[in-house]
Amino acid sequence: MLSRTADHLFWMARYMERAENTARLLDVNYQAALLPQSSEAALQGWKGLLSISELLGQYSSRFETINATDVTTFMVSDPNNPSSILCCLKAARENARAVRGALTTEVWETMNHTWLEFNRLLKTNALQKDPADLFEWVKFRSHLSRGVTLGTMLQDESFHFQRIGTFLERADNTARLLDVKFHGLDTEFFGSGAGNETKEVDFYHWSAVLRSVSAFEIYRKVYRNVIRPEKVAELLILRADMPRSLLASMNEVVTNLRAVANDHSDETIRRAGRLRADLQYGRIDEIMATGLHAYLTQFLDRVSDLGFGVSRDFLMPSN
Known part of the structure; x- marks a missing residue:
């Protein structure tokens, strides 16, 4: 196999997994924020999320305070954050497109539809309406991509x-x-x-x-x-x-x-x-x-x- 092809496949999978992991962490922090807790505990939760992703410095350079709304937007839909779910799904789709011939039709269509549908969901304010539902959707699409890969690829x-x-x-x-x-x-x-x-x-x-x-x-x-x-x-x-x-x-x-x-x-x-x-x-x-x-x-x-x-x-x- 050409090393270029292997590189695209490797990073396609990594970015999809990264999008899922980010959705998981955001979902847990969102659910925890609904429980009775001090403002300091809430702050530490969102700060810890940025620390896990090594994004605390990048976030702090652009935002004055750490709060749930800004962190969630930064981690989900910020096009200037390479680790946001938006950027991860875009990178996964672009890597898949570059090696379209090495993928089955089902795998390509799953990756492509995930990217297109995620953009549609953002435009309909799905993140503001029900963040937990959007996070579950991202996790489901990641599970689907792995399942389709396992079930259709040589x-x-x-x-x-x-x-x-x-x-x-x-x-x-x-x-x-x-x-x-x-x-x-x-x-x-x-x-x-x-x-x-x-x-x-x-x-x-x-x-x-x-x-x-x-x-x-x-x-x-x-x-x-x-x-x-x-x-x-x-x-x-x-x-x-x-x-x-x-x-x-x-x-x-x-x-x-x-x-x-x-x-x-x-x-x-x-x-x-x-x-x-x-x-x-x-x-x-x-x-x-x-x-x-x-x-x-x-x-x-x-x-x-x-x-x-x-x-x-x-x-x-x-x-």
Whole structure:
């Protein structure tokens, strides 16, 4: 496969996954804003959302204050924010158009219709009328694009590069979410001496984290107990049967990297396998003891390094 074609397929999938992840985070913050909370807690929620996406600096340079309306508009429909849902869906559609011949008709039509319909929804003020409904629509279209890809495309190199893009993006996003939600929390979150009021706040906090990655019902099924921070971390880091966990994502990355291996990719595959092995044989008590923030920061660095490796080995034109 031409590296140019692989590059378009890889980024098409990454941008679609990024749009979904942004919709998930916005939806959780929107729902949390409807609950009784202090203005400071609300501010920290929206600030944390910008921090997850590494957009706090860009936002602050354009807006004087952090508030729900401005952050939502900035993250959904701002054409000058490359990470907005609008820009992600546009980039996904443009990458798909560039490699139209490598996609099935169903995949192309799904990507194209998603972009056109999203623009129509914005023009009808869908974001102002019902933000939650718009976020659900974005998530559904992302699910649909993956389902159509899985159900109609030959599982050749085109398919594998899309999967690599999807799951690298998913691993990155899940790690960022966990890092922001855990980093800076008081040690009382991990103790058992908190009062009833604090425990109630904790429940809503961790429920929101789980719902942002469609893991609330999964947590209840797996642990059958109250929501505890260390169990949330275990589920989203080390559980191979949790679809959006770090381990599940890296399992997909390694499998699909091996399927497209070439003469230059041994080191990238080795690093991906090493990262997957560290997750596969990791223990949450050891991770917590050594520091979750440091662990996730290192994970994000290693995922970024894998992204560069994939670009170097497969996506950049050979000289």
